[in-house]
Amino acid sequence: MCKKMHLDAPNLGDLEKGYLNRAIDANFVSTVGPFVTEFEKRFAGYLGIRDAASTQSGTAAIHIALHELGIGAGDEVIVPALTFIATVNPVIYEGATPVFVDVDPLTWNIDVKEIERNITKKTKAVIPVHIYGNPCDMEGIMKVARDHNIYVIEDATESLGARYGSRHTGTIGNFGCFSFNGNKIITTGGGGMVVGKNVDSLNHIKFLVNQARDNSKEYYHPEIGFNDRMTNIEAALGLAQLERLDEFLNKKKLFNEIYRQELKSIESIRFQEVHENAESAYWLNSILFEKDMDIAVLQKRLVDRGIPTRRIFTPVIEFPPYKSYKKRDYKNSFDIYNRGLSLPSSTLNTPDDIDYICKALKEVM
Ligand SMILES: Cc1ncc(COP(=O)(O)O)c(C=O)c1O
Secondary structure, three states: OOOOOOOOOOOOHHHHHHHHHHHHHHOOOOOOOOHHHHHHHHHHHHOOOEEEEEOOOOOHHHHHOOOOOOOOOEEEEEOOOOOOHHHHHHHHHHHOOOEEEOOOOOOEEOOOOHHHHOOOOOOEEOOOOOHHOOOOHHHHHHHHHHHOOEEEEEEEEOOOOEEOOOEEEOOOOEEEEEEEOOOOOOOOOOEEEEOOOHHHHHHHHHHOOOOOOOOOOEOOOOOOOOOOOOHHHHHHHHHHHHOOHHHHHHHHHHHHHHHHHHOOOOOOEEEEOOOEEEEEOOOOEEEEEEEOOOHHHHHHHHHOOOOOOOEEEOOHHOOOHHHHOOOOOOOOHHHHHEEEOOOOOOOOOOOOHHHHHHHHHHHHH
């Protein structure tokens, strides 16, 4: 029987068990407890910023960031066509209109020229997504945002630890949103984080996610809030995982080096290009086949060898709720979806596993 590889499974062990036990022993398992603020503090420390506001998911983080910026009915928000649907749904939750633009064929990230081309009087924000951990051209995006006076909410849900220049992704725009879903670089089971430059805004987000509860009076709610808080149990897991973040990032980087080295003899395989000024977190190592390839057949052959893979995200405009927002053909997004594939990148794998995957891929091609 062949060994089973891991696509994006979490890496949990004794450290996580220790933290979880401490949360249980203290009887703080829900939304009250010291680990939540400790996790926010250490997360901000890791990114080299002043503060961070935890949430129940990455989706909630994007939602609350849009809400905090006052984005709503009549406003347009520019989003890449190639992303996970959770980048876009919060725009609809707030009653605003998503405007889909195509991605760059080399980095797979939102095309800066396309952002500028699609700005109208109604545009309030853009949500660049650092797809699969690969940083967007943040210099270009911030310039367009400054020139046109629009907000930037970075979807950094897949890119914790990635850098653009000397700064971490997520810390460059007005807000940055992270996810700690089970398949992400670190996990809290489910959870998210918002970071941003304006400390008053972050404090307001902490208040909003806690049912807009004013603690100076008993059960008093001066605004309409949300129940989007992280729990102490989740934060306990997060603290343990944060201690291991560098271990995970180093491993992912090593996996990327092995994939690139071992697959470079196959001319038809191309990797996501990393901006010259950036360092990817390599959340999911993903490749593009430059010739026609039946991806489903390839996936089946790899599964038979114990290797799980994942199709690239279906462009969001393909889904029924978004079809009517389709303005053009989004050629690059569809090319990448049709010819791309994400390879096992979980840190549960070993370098030998990645070697084995490369050999298997060469065989089945
Ligand atoms: C690009 C992108 N945006 C948003 C999200 C939403 O994060 P979550 O699953 O924590 O809500 C995810 C992850 O699932 C994602 O990959």
